[in-house]
Amino acid sequence: MSNLWIHPSLLLIGGALLLPLIPKAFKKAFLLGVPLLTFGLVLSMLGQPAAAHGQILFLNWTLTFGRVDSLSLVFAVIMSGMCCIGTLYGMHVEEDAQHSASWVYVSGSLGAIFAGDLLTLFLFWELMAFSSVFLIWFRRRPESTAAGFRYLLVHVAGGLSLLAGLILYVHATGSIAFNAFNIQHPSGAEYLILIGIILNAAVPPLHAWLPDAYPEGTFNGSVFLSAFTTKTAVYALCRGFAGMELLVWLGVIMALYGVVYAIIENDIRRLFAYHIVSQVGYMVAGVGIGTALAINGACAHAFAHILYKGLLFMGGGSVLYMTGETRMSQLGGLYKKMPWTFLLTLIGGLSISAFPLFSGFVSKSMIVQAGFDNPHLYWAAFFLMLAAIGTFYCNGLKVPYFVWFGKDKCSPAVRDRAGDPPWNMLAAMGIAAFFCVFLGCYTPALYNLLPNQAAAHAFHAYTPFHISETLQVLLFTALSFFLLVRLKKIEPHAGTNVDLDYFYRIGGRAFLWLARKPVQLVDTAVGEIYRVGGLVPLMKSATLVGLFDNHVIDGAVDGIASSVRGIGQRLRGVQRGAMQDNLTVGFAIVAGLILAFLFFKGFSS
């Protein structure tokens, strides 16, 4: 065997950097080729013995970039696979930067999964946050820009907690290895690391960034967003905190919290986002239960979830892309225009609802079964069954009914635009739908990948009791739903549902109001100096650069010029004097400086 081990993230980052230089004729092939190559590379690691590759000596520490074992591989397989599907879905998007951002995002996720030490984990953790925010900003609505900044701020705070925990942990133990922590008596450092991770897993009360940001992403960006951040956090929890009882509580709260908000939600993509919170709740509860079966369940559910949630977001994205509308109070009756989108989204809805023969059935049941195996956890298992009702109610019934059937509340413009999306979007949805059914029907495909093989072979999803139990719960949920529809009790209404992001949205505003007068004064003065001293020369030099660019290197580095322009536009946003943006950037810079200081201090002591 060769010692050469290529990190899959390298392929994606390299691809992201090369993408602007690829001639148009080869672009589509390149867009498909890079993720497929990455996926193939990950698949080629299956069956090889667990090993630590890519070890680099850094100061006194050994950084491990490639810890390959059954736990990291099951996540890496589905993440790289989803990258192929997501890229195919958005393949017709002409803007290279969107594809580059999503590939860098996936590479951050893969890097975190293969990381064998906390420092490497942190590095890729931050790469994920800073690349994924572009998938929100590229929608270019004012709401998206604001949501992106909130997303970034929350993730910087989470990253800071992770980093602080990491430094304290390394200081206390002298080891940077990322293995199971002391879950019986966690230290303060371990709690800080846990907070950093569960923020990314969107555990209440640290969840509000998710339903705030994901529905504001681009139609294809949200497909990526739905898959990677939270499931990477689930991986990190499996690795570090398996069996921690606190997580059972948090997981059950999440599962129900997401369902309740989804039931009153009007926007389909926000509804799906709340169901990420709910479904990740199952995984977090599984990690908390911590038995071999439960960890298998958390991994299997993450695997199945990435496919069906991606499929649901692709369905929601298709509705957005084709009609420009995602509010159920403004949709309805679309089956005539978008029948295939309906069918494929319905498959996603049935999969997330754990219908027999669909993927959720074979994965969710492991977690619930692990709860029923322990008399002290019966309560958790019953609450998870209750959340399953809400899951089917929203994804399998409410969305398909009120978007594709029900009363037609579309505006004429929406109705005219509606139609099944381009072939590549339908193909991506078809592939995801195929795997949702395939995993549900052929269980070894998923079970052979799971980390605890003995428990995976001992578990059977398709027992008479379990099939009967699930069918009863789901079919009578459907009966309940149609009775409520007949009674006209559940018509979707326009409205905003306030979540915990209220506090930082309104709190931030109050802070701004207080600060406005003195800070505005200084800001105006500085802005004036800046304009005279900085902006005018900058404009002059930009004109010169523009001339040089136009006449000398325009043809050759068109792609680079366009990305410089993109950065310039972003910089212009900073100079515009919008208080909120200035403060955000200011805080980010200060936070960065503090981080750098702590970082080097931590290593020099």
Add this chain to the structure above:
Amino acid sequence: MNLLQIIEFLRRNLKTVVLGCVAVLILTVAADVVRWAMTAHSTETVAEEHASGFWATLFHVAENVPVFWTVFGFLGCLLLVIVSKAVIGPIVSKHEDFYDE
């Protein structure tokens, strides 16, 4: 026959479709009764061992009473919707431009 025609065919025959669905519901319940009748029930000793507290009792009922999950699904759905729409909804639901002001 394309997909749209299939959907419209089903909509034209909605009565039959609804009857079919009702039949499926009845079959599901009947199948569970059959399954219950054919499996050996846990003996009293096993039940007593676990039967302490609310959740253990509920678990015992779920394991040994047929069509428990039918009731659970139907009432659970109503409960979730009522709690969400009547209790949580009025507290958190604001008008659409709430944050824009």
